Amino acid sequence: MASATSHPKKAAAFVKDLDRAHWHDRALWFVRAKRDKAAKTIPEWEELRECASQIKMYAMTHLGEMLTQFEEQAQARGIQVHWAKDAAEHNQIVLDLLQMNDVKKVVKSKSMLTEECHLNPYLERHDIEVVDTDLGEWIVQLREEPPSHIVMPAIHTKREEIGELFHEKIGTKKGATDPQYLTEAARQELRQKFLSAEAGITGVNFAIAESGGIVVCTNEGNADLGTSLPKLHIACMGIEKIIPRVKDLGVFLRLLARSATGQPITTYSTHFHGPRDQDCQMHIVLVDNGRSELLASDDFRRSLNCIRCGACMNTCPVYRRSGGHSYNNTVPGPIGSILGPASDPAKHSTLPYACSLCGSCSDVCPVKINIHEQLYTWRSKIVLKGLLPTSKRLSMKFASAVLLRPWLYQFAGKMARFWLPKLPRFLAYNKLNKWGWQRELPDAPKKSFREMYRQRQKTQGK
Numbered sequence: 001m002a003s004a005t006s007h008p009k010k011a012a013a014f015v016k017d018l019d020r021a022h023w024h025d026r027a028l029w030f031v032r033a034k035r036d037k038a039a040k041t042i043p044e045w046e047e048l049r050e051c052a053s054q055i056k057m058y059a060m061t062h063l064g065e066m067l068t069q070f071e072e073q074a075q076a077r078g079i080q081v082h083w084a085k086d087a088a089e090h091n092q093i094v095l096d097l098l099q100m101n102d103v104k105k106v107v108k109s110k111s112m113l114t115e116e117c118h119l120n121p122y123l124e125r126h127d128i129e130v131v132d133t134d135l136g137e138w139i140v141q142l143r144e145e146p147p148s149h150i151v152m153p154a155i156h157t158k159r160e161e162i163g164e165l166f167h168e169k170i171g172t173k174k175g176a177t178d179p180q181y182l183t184e185a186a187r188q189e190l191r192q193k194f195l196s197a198e199a200g201i202t203g204v205n206f207a208i209a210e211s212g213g214i215v216v217c218t219n220e221g222n223a224d225l226g227t228s229l230p231k232l233h234i235a236c237m238g239i240e241k242i243i244p245r246v247k248d249l250g251v252f253l254r255l256l257a258r259s260a261t262g263q264p265i266t267t268y269s270t271h272f273h274g275p276r277d278q279d280c281q282m283h284i285v286l287v288d289n290g291r292s293e294l295l296a297s298d299d300f301r302r303s304l305n306c307i308r309c310g311a312c313m314n315t316c317p318v319y320r321r322s323g324g325h326s327y328n329n330t331v332p333g334p335i336g337s338i339l340g341p342a343s344d345p346a347k348h349s350t351l352p353y354a355c356s357l358c359g360s361c362s363d364v365c366p367v368k369i370n371i372h373e374q375l376y377t378w379r380s381k382i383v384l385k386g387l388l389p390t391s392k393r394l395s396m397k398f399a400s401a402v403l404l405r406p407w408l409y410q411f412a413g414k415m416a417r418f419w420l421p422k423l424p425r426f427l428a429y430n431k432l433n434k435w436g437w438q439r440e441l442p443d444a445p446k447k448s449f450r451e452m453y454r455q456r457q458k459t460q461g462k
């Protein structure tokens, strides 16, 4: 029996609202089409992808060296570097820094790592106000739900719902749905939060070993404002964000925005190379949280190459039709279906099956991760770990028994061709047979392929 938090259950709840499911599918396909157009403007696109893949592979196979070099360079620039082995350590480090500086109000720009570590609720439990300043993140924060997409966190939300939400939370006009009006209202509200914040927390898109600097990409400039006003900047990053050299950055910046939203470049790609002034502080928290284990795995190491562009989500036929929340994981979609089981195989055992194995995710991935192959590998691991539901396990056993015996397979085919047209319809289409809920069986052929083949050989005199 699938649990209430399994992908099939949550996806079923999402598709109940057919209008929303179709609208969600179209919205993401629009972004995917924009990505295709943008990629086609770069004749050397495939070479760029290959180059990015090689750089990431190099960085991951020299990770220890890269991180040490990064730490030395960052410290030389006056940045304080901290190491966290897991989410709990990360949260503790951030809290200590905030408390040491008497901070009660924080503005945060988009960071999937802090989502992964559940930093917001942790800080709120310690009486620290955290405001997510990316518009989409702020919307989901006000809705008290997690992001459903790593680049477009509120993509599941319609503008009418945002109008209602803003009316209730910040007093915009009732029934207002004009995006410009709503964005302006959000801007005014967030401006006050920026002005009163005592610290800014950001994520990190790229950390450069050679220079000890970091790069944060946003379209709204919120990371820039959030780190320009307060005196304390804390940047939180997974250890896989490292790239070797400054000149590698050009490869990734060209790929990232085009893959994510079809833009030629993210509006703000801000380079941080140390505290702003003498009385300011800049800290970087390097977080492992299971990444070393992934690095040690031959099967899944390449998933660490991910630059979190979201392209695999936009193209995935399952993600588009089931919504990001159905994955019940910080990172949803195809790459999340690799990372989720790696962190907790039992909790996320259904995710590798949320995949048609069409391979579209691997085709669009700017760093050439073999996503669909890794998902396929996860399926066999789920079986070996005994995490497959009984119904699926038994039906696979039955199928294997038939497929292993040609005589039984032929006999079963004969029986099916004879009986299927005669069986009452309710036997295939009833409440218990999920298969029949959205499918129609084709008419049973009169002969098997084998019989047709033999007949053809005969008539051709072979």
Ligand code: SF4
Binding pocket: 259, 305, 306, 307, 308, 309, 310, 311, 312, 313, 335, 361, 364, 365, 366, 367, 368, 369, 371
């Ligand atoms: S796996 Fe590839 S396509 Fe998916 S988010 Fe990561 S970099 Fe983008």
